[in-house]
Amino acid sequence: MEPVIDARALTHEYPDGTTALRDVTLSIGRGERIAVVGANGSGKSTLQLALGGLVEPSAGTVRYFDQTTDADRVRDRLGVLLQDPDDYLFNTTVREDIEYGPAQLGMSRRAADERIARLAAHLGLRDLLDRPPFRLSGGEKQRAAVASVLAFDPDVLLLDEPFGAVDAHYRERVRELVTDHEGTVVVFTPSLDLAAELAERVVVVGESGSIAADGPAREILTDSDLLRANGLRPPAAVQLFEGILDGDEIPLTVAAARRHLVDELG
Numbered sequence: 064m065e066p067v068i069d070a071r072a073l074t075h076e077y078p079d080g081t082t083a084l085r086d087v088t089l090s091i092g093r094g095e096r097i098a099v100v101g102a103n104g105s106g107k108s109t110l111q112l113a114l115g116g117l118v119e120p121s122a123g124t125v126r127y128f129d130q131t132t133d134a135d136r137v138r139d140r141l142g143v144l145l146q147d148p149d150d151y152l153f154n155t156t157v158r159e160d161i162e163y164g165p166a167q168l169g170m171s172r173r174a175a176d177e178r179i180a181r182l183a184a185h186l187g188l189r190d191l192l193d194r195p196p197f198r199l200s201g202g203e204k205q206r207a208a209v210a211s212v213l214a215f216d217p218d219v220l221l222l223d224e225p226f227g228a229v230d231a232h233y234r235e236r237v238r239e240l241v242t243d244h245e246g247t248v249v250v251f252t253p254s255l256d257l258a259a260e261l262a263e264r265v266v267v268v269g270e271s272g273s274i275a276a277d278g279p280a281r282e283i284l285t286d287s288d289l290l291r292a293n294g295l296r297p298p299a300a301v302q303l304f305e306g307i308l309d310g311d312e313i314p315l316t317v318a319a320a321r322r323h324l325v326d327e328l329g
């Protein structure tokens with residue numbers, strides 16, 4: 064598979080001496096759906112920043128689309144959603160924030176308007192477009208930040224905690240957008256339930272930012288010992304069925320668990 068991002072031997076040390084990444088080698092193929100999971104402070108956000116070209120790692124290289132190691136040359140193809148939505152929302156209105164990406168990339172006015180209208184409707188932002196971003200609630204801000212990253216339809220999405228403050232209704236809406244995205248998706252999250260819903264491959268970041276495991280979602284998400292050793296718990300559905308069903312039959316998501324129960328009981 065052609066890598067869209069190829070990271071080799073990344074190590075990162077913050078100026079105060081904290082090692083946040085340790086010898087991370089990770090190749091992300093076109094169209095892959097990956098969840099990067101790890102306990103708080105393991106190094107997920109730092110890895111996202113390094114892959115997104117927003118932090119220069121202390122050592123190692125990141126190569127994009129087999130073309131360049133300069134992320135700024137492929138900025139229009141990378142959609143990086145940072146953990147804190149305030150990092151995106153800096154214009155006078157929500158509309159201007161969402162328009163910013165498409166405008167920078169020279170998308171036609173008409174195409175941009177259509178795309179923004181669709182995203183705003185889907186994410187419940189229509190009545191908020193003319194408000195200043197600092198007058199939004201936490202969940203509204205996060206939805207606006209998601210819209211601003213998706214507005215320019217990047218090839219690769221690197222999403223740090225895309226659902227943090229979002230309620231159940233809009234969580235489903237954001238999930239649909241991420242699932243329907245045609246390119247590559249990498250989600251950085253401490254939630255194994257989210258990983259189970261979105262990913263076919265799971266990367267576990269262990270202590271001090273080293274990669275503890277990288278493999279098919281089913282293999283990783285049903286390996287309780289591995290997950291617990293790295294400060295994580297299996298998804299809820301796996302916790303419910305582990306020891307009851309065989310590893311290859313354990314449902315990974317609550318929806319799959321429900322289907323299983325309905326089949327068994329019905």
Ligand SMILES: Nc1ncnc2c1ncn2[C@@H]1O[C@H](COP(=O)(O)OP(=O)(O)OP(=O)(O)O)[C@@H](O)[C@H]1O
Nearest residue numbers: 077079081083101102103104105106107108109253
């Ligand atoms: N600017 C910084 N300066 C110094 N240390 C930092 C800085 N940012 C993060 N760290 C440290 O680097 C390590 C990795 O942090 P990072 O934010 O990448 O973890 P994370 O896995 O994303 O955590 P969380 O799940 O809490 O978001 C932690 O020990 C953290 O305290």
